[in-house]
Amino acid sequence: MGAFDAPIPYDKAVYIETDTGNKVSRKALIQGASNIVLGGKSIIQTGAILRGDLRRNAPGQHPVITMGRYCTVGENAVLRPPGKMYKGQFTYYPQRIADFVTIGKDAVVEAAQIGSGVDIGEGAVIGQFVIIKDLAVIRPGTVLADATVVSSMSVWEGNPGRLVDTLPETYQETVEASCRSLYQRFRPNA
Amino acid sequence: MSVRYHCSHLADPAPPLPPSYASSSSSFNPLGELYFCEECDAVRCDLCCVSEIASYFCPNCTFDVPSANVRGDKNRCARSCFSCPDCTTPLQVQATGTTEDAGPSAPSGPPFILICPCCRWSSREVALEFEKSAGLALQLQKLLSAKDPAQPEFDALKDHLDTYITSPAPAPTPARSASKHPTRHISHLTQMAAKALHRDVPGMAAAGAVAKSGLRREMKGGGERYGWDELGEYGTKESWRARGLERGDEDVEAMRRLGGIRMGVEPEGSSWYNDGKRRLTNRYPERIPLQTKLTKRCPHPACRHLLIQPDTKSTRFKIKMVAANYLPVVEIGRRRRRIDGGGHGLMSTGSMEEAEVRRKERRRLRGRGEEVDEDMGAPIRPGEVYTFQIAFTNPLYDPIQVRLTQPTAPLPALLPANHLIHIPTRDFIVNPLKDAWSYDDEEEYADMEGTEMGTSEDGSSVLPSSRGTLGPAAGKRSRLSVLATSSGGTLRDKERRKRESEVDKKGNCTKVGVEVEILPGATGEVVFDLEVRFTYRVDDTDGSKPKGAEKETQKGKEEYKHFTFWARVDLGCISP
Known part of the structure; x- marks a missing residue:
């Protein structure tokens, strides 16, 4: 699969590669970096905003955004943890993102949990406290209302987002291969 | 731009109908949506699989x-x-x-x-x-x-009838076999037959009415009710009459006035179900409706093997027999357009002889003719010759020998062809799937290619003299040369063919060229079928074979199997 996929060159001056193979754009806005955990081999593209500063009110260290391996955050996508009133006080909750997650460009993600192998399309809006289970597709432009639960192997589309389809049984292999291939092809231009 | 695979839906594998038959489209699916039954050695699709519900979940x-x-x-x-x-x-x-x-x-x-x-x-x-x-x-x-x-009305009616169904049948009335009216004591089959006989024939309403009235009269006259089930009268909880919904002539008038309403397509976005106003x-x-996880079985009546069995607790599958693990992945890409002066004057008809002449001309001009890479999304123009690459990715742990041809359709095409296909390389090998780090020894495979080229007509392999037959690679070579036997031809011939067709091997993926000649003045979509026949090695069932005897018995023990499938390639529309 992906025999004809062309390499995706990037400007070497723009991206920083970490020890674990994460490729993070210098032009991405990362706030509260100490509260963000990247699993490795993930790509944060130019213009992406990660709000690690929106942390829980309790004292001590709390990871705000946790991301697994082979994830991609597209250009100008926004990741911010969900927050709500709890016992008379406003507090943020951590955002957990598993492996092989692709977040399209211009997407706004305030989900509480995103399972592995989830593909969020371009310009999608994921409301607060949304739970996306493993292996799901959110088509481009979908708006998921707050606290929606997206079950495994489902495809969601529309505003408000509705379940429109299910995924074939081979989807896990397909998505893992495509995420790996994307990372391999994302190389600095010579 | 798509490649879909053919499923013969339980029939014997045979070339599909040509793409011009719309009815053939239901037999083609993307590879990811197909299953494979090992027992039947056949591709199965969602349409022909037998689905059973494994579990329900919200x-x-x-x-x-x-x-x-x-x-x-x-x-x-x-x-x-x-x-x-x-x-x-x-x-x-x-x-x-x-x-x-x-x-x-x-x-x-x-x-x-x-x-x-x-x-x-x-x-x-x-x-x-x-x-x-x-x-x-x-x-x-x-x-x-x-x-x-x-809902309560329905429940009450159900309860009422339930008593009839579940209550024990009354003792049969003695010696009244002449009773015309069926009861539960008569078998269901007889009842069905009786019902079928009494059914109204369309257009014979009058006759039916007469018959029924006759029956009723007879019933009144006779008054015999032996063998009948005692079913109490059902009283409705509510009635539309009681609700004051009966308006008589007023309703009739209202319906007459309805004639003026235009019946048309509803405005966009308001299906009858989701229309909020209707349901104010x-x-x-x-x-929320429940969703299901499905178990899928092979539809063959003699097989019925499980193809898909989901794990109810996770997203994994206990059994997953998908075609992607058995058939090579076919992809099409790298479009190039030929720019050469010659050949265009001849392009008037689509006859095979003329196409062959043009092809030879192109082959002669190959050194001089130029090809420009084009975007796959760019429009296809009539009267041009395009070269595409078709990639085959092998999912098996053994090399496969592929033979690529155009199928002979069981019926002539409905529409005259708008393009001609030429496949320069019909036989080639696709290397096995290995772990990513094992591909470093690509050279070994480059050598094997040499072996492939060095196969002489009689099937005995001419090994390149530069490399000796050392170590375990020798076994692999001889096996591959067995696979490559069918390709034939002299070394020079092979080299020429390789250069011409540009066989491109990398890892478990082999790319071969295909020429698509769009006829002048052609319109519509460029869709063609490919017949892919591949040969693969079957592991012998006797796993405990002595190591020393391996070399002698290799040829005898190893078995090769063939599998043929058909793929439909859609290149997109020709834009004038």
Whole structure:
């Protein structure tokens, strides 16, 4: 699969590669970096905003955004943890993102949990406290209302987002291969 | 731009109908959606698979509903999952009252309401409030059953008939076999036959009426009711007459006036089901329908093997027999357009002889003719010659020998062809799937290619003299040369062919060229079928073979099997 996929060159001056193979754009806005955990081999593209500063009110260290391996955050996508009133006080909750997650460009993600192998399309809006289970597709432009639960192997589309389809049984292999291939092809231009 | 694979739907594998037959499209699916039955050695698709429900779950609370409860719950979640009547978004429970322990700023106590996080619809709009936040379905059911007359009516009728079905049959009346009217004591088959005989024939309404009236008269006259089941009279709970819905002539008049209404297509975005206005008076939240996990079986009556068995607890599958693990992945890409002066004058008809002449001309000009890379999305122009690459990726742990041809369709095409296909390399090898780090020894495979080229006509392999036959690679070589036997030809011939067709090997992927000549003045879509026949090695069942004897027995023990499948390649529309 992906025999004809062309390499995706990037400007070497723009991206920083970490020890674990994460490729993070210098032009991405990362706030509260100490509260963000990247699993490795993930790509944060130019213009992406990660709000690690929106942390829980309790004292001590709390990871705000946790991301697994082979994830991609597209250009100008926004990741911010969900927050709500709890016992008379406003507090943020951590955002957990598993492996092989692709977040399209211009997407706004305030989900509480995103399972592995989830593909969020371009310009999608994921409301607060949304739970996306493993292996799901959110088509481009979908708006998921707050606290929606997206079950495994489902495809969601529309505003408000509705379940429109299910995924074939081979989807896990397909998505893992495509995420790996994307990372391999994302190389600095010579 | 797509490649889809053919499923013969239980029939014997045979070339599919040409692409011009619309009916053939249902037999083609992307590779990812196909299954493979090892027992039948055949591709199966979603249309022909036998699906059984493995488990039910609510997509909102992801609770696995036991299948015994599903029917009683009417296939909907019986917990606290509701969808908004306006926008079908799952509703949230919100507390509206205040409790004493929490401050007045945060409502946390009863009454609870359902609120839509998307359109802000609230259950207060239909005066629904709940005492407790748990088990809302039960609370709502009580509230709704009081308002909806249809459900209790149906339940009452069902109960009434249930007594008839479950009660023991009355003792058969003696010696009244002449009774015309069927009872439960007569077999169901006889009853069905009797019903079929009495059924009204369309257009014979008058006759039927006469017969029925005759029957009724006979019944009144005779008054014999032996063998009848005693079924009590059913009294309705409510009647439309009692509700004052009977207006007589007024209704008739109203219906006459309806003639003036234009019946047309509804405005966009308002299907009858989702149209909020229609349901203004009946906007109660609905319980969320359950989803299922399916088990899929081979449809062959003699096989019935499981192809898909999901794990109810996770997203994994206990059994997953998918075609992607058995058939090579076919992809098409790298489009190039030929720029050469010659050949265009000849392009007047699509006859095979002329195409062959042009092809030879192109082959002669190959050194001089130029090819430009084009974007795959660029429009295809009539009268041009394009070269594409077709990539075959091998999912097996053994090399495969592929033969690529154009199938002979069982029926002539409906439309004259708008393009001609030429496949320069029909036979080639696709290397086995290995772990990513094993591909470093690519050289070995480059050598094997040499072996492939060095196969002489009689099948005995001419090994390149530069490399000796050392170590385990020798075994692999001889095996591959067996696979390569069919390709034939002298070394020089092979080299020329390789250069011409540009066989491109990398890892477990082999790319070969295909020429597509779009005829002048052609329109429509460029769709063609490919027949892919591949040969693969079958592991012998006798696994405990002595190591020393391996070399001698290799040829005898190793078995090769063939598998043929058909793929439909869609290159897109020709733009004039």
